Amino acid sequence: MEDPQAHRVWDTALGQLQLQVTRPNFDTWLKDTVGLRTENGSFIVGTPSDFVSEWLSAKMGPVIAKTVSGILGRQVTLGFQVVAPQGNGNGNGHGTDLPPLDRTPSIASVISSPAAAKKLNPKFTFERFVVGDSNRLAAAAALSAADQPGAVYNPLFIYGGPGLGKTHLLQAMAHRLASAQRQALYVTSEQFTNDFVTAIAQNRQDEFRRRYRCPQVLLVDDIQFLAGKDRTQEEFFHTFNDLHGDGCQVVLTCDRPPRTVAGLEDRLCSRFQWGLIADIQPPDEETRLAILQSKALEQRIDITPEVARLVADRAQDNIRELEGFLNRIAAYASLTRSPITLDIASQALNALTPPTASSPPSPEAIIEGVARYFSLPLAAIIGPTRAKPIAEARHIAMYLLREDAQLPLKVIGRLLGNRDHSTVIHGCRKVSTYFKTPKGRRQLAEIQAQVRNSH
Numbered sequence: 001m002e003d004p005q006a007h008r009v010w011d012t013a014l015g016q017l018q019l020q021v022t023r024p025n026f027d028t029w030l031k032d033t034v035g036l037r038t039e040n041g042s043f044i045v046g047t048p049s050d051f052v053s054e055w056l057s058a059k060m061g062p063v064i065a066k067t068v069s070g071i072l073g074r075q076v077t078l079g080f081q082v083v084a085p086q087g088n089g090n091g092n093g094h095g096t097d098l099p100p101l102d103r104t105p106s107i108a109s110v111i112s113s114p115a116a117a118k119k120l121n122p123k124f125t126f127e128r129f130v131v132g133d134s135n136r137l138a139a140a141a142a143l144s145a146a147d148q149p150g151a152v153y154n155p156l157f158i159y160g161g162p163g164l165g166k167t168h169l170l171q172a173m174a175h176r177l178a179s180a181q182r183q184a185l186y187v188t189s190e191q192f193t194n195d196f197v198t199a200i201a202q203n204r205q206d207e208f209r210r211r212y213r214c215p216q217v218l219l220v221d222d223i224q225f226l227a228g229k230d231r232t233q234e235e236f237f238h239t240f241n242d243l244h245g246d247g248c249q250v251v252l253t254c255d256r257p258p259r260t261v262a263g264l265e266d267r268l269c270s271r272f273q274w275g276l277i278a279d280i281q282p283p284d285e286e287t288r289l290a291i292l293q294s295k296a297l298e299q300r301i302d303i304t305p306e307v308a309r310l311v312a313d314r315a316q317d318n319i320r321e322l323e324g325f326l327n328r329i330a331a332y333a334s335l336t337r338s339p340i341t342l343d344i345a346s347q348a349l350n351a352l353t354p355p356t357a358s359s360p361p362s363p364e365a366i367i368e369g370v371a372r373y374f375s376l377p378l379a380a381i382i383g384p385t386r387a388k389p390i391a392e393a394r395h396i397a398m399y400l401l402r403e404d405a406q407l408p409l410k411v412i413g414r415l416l417g418n419r420d421h422s423t424v425i426h427g428c429r430k431v432s433t434y435f436k437t438p439k440g441r442r443q444l445a446e447i448q449a450q451v452r453n454s455h
Helices: 004-017 023-030 050-072 136-147 166-179 189-201 205-212 230-245 266-272 285-299 305-314 319-335 342-350 363-373 378-382 388-403 409-415 421-434 438-454
Strands: 034-039 042-047 077-082 109-111 156-160 184-188 217-221 249-254 276-280
Touching (some): 004 023, 004 034, 023 050, 050 077, 136 156, 136 166, 189 205, 189 217, 230 249, 230 266, 285 305, 305 319, 305 342, 319 342, 363 388, 388 421, 409 421
Parallel strands (some): 042 077, 184 217
16 A cells, blocks of 8 residues: 655655666666555565566665665665556557567557557656747657658757756657557667667567567657667668658657767768757756746645745756755655745755865866866867867866856856857766776866865
């Protein structure tokens, strides 16, 4: 029997776990779980199968326990219990009964009816997508492509940072196509790759091609993960050509524009630019407040305008984080049996940020410190030049402005020569990989020391 309080605590935990694990892992192992109850110092999580329970316990147990304990404000252990799935539509919709390529849970969902659409997140519909200046083009294009597949914007390429609504739009299209009884295949690029590798191993390439080249609409999430996978890219190239040549709609999402995805073949990049490229920017304050109001009404959470503005100010770049903060505040108020006041909301959010002995460095100190470390003029780092030594120093400045100063992407881009947020994301990711190496960690410490001297 589910406890409403445990359900809300788990919703908050899921919001935080989404930021800590890869999306394929979240979708495969966590998405269909529920919070059941708290008993004898244990928090019980409902899962759809023993296999999922065993995997979560073995692979993610400590991370989940730490997350739930942080929300509850006390140490708890985890327990798992298999519960009946909420719905099970089958939906292959090809007119022939294709067996799965393997026995592992698949993220790929062929949608051809409202019943089959139960595989999708029921909240990810067009009606629940809050439209603002930052996402208006992408939302309008997705709706048009869903209503007239293959006729307009083909392919449709939607890009933007994490947590801005790309998956929401993609699944909203799948829901709309299902209601019109059109065949649509929704899949992540990681699942496409896994299915392709499995098909080769099992000598079932023909079945793989029937599955991926039959739907009227192919929806592929996170296409950037095809980068560097040469054989998979070749297979996707032919899949794309077959579908597009037959007038089928192809919709792709990515975390950056196609031309900036390193490791993506030129011929694929060229085809991705045939149709419409639409970006989703971080939402402005009005859009963030509208999203909060929508989420609060949906979950029956009563928040004041002051609380809404506090949350909107804390989560400026990520809608998923915005919802996670709202859930955390609601859970904190419920656990302390308090109304959601500005003070209670501040306490709930401040618990996420451990106190530090000193204030974060100023943006000016970071940029000056990086310039001094690399013996570069300040104007070079904020200027237009893309020479390699200057670009590398600029990427490090982006990383420190993001990680140490906790600035929004838009602000970082503005400080460094009015660059767009996708450029900032790319720069941060590039140097974050280097800073995980021993040499990179030493250099990072040296640069941070230089920044402190400028602070």
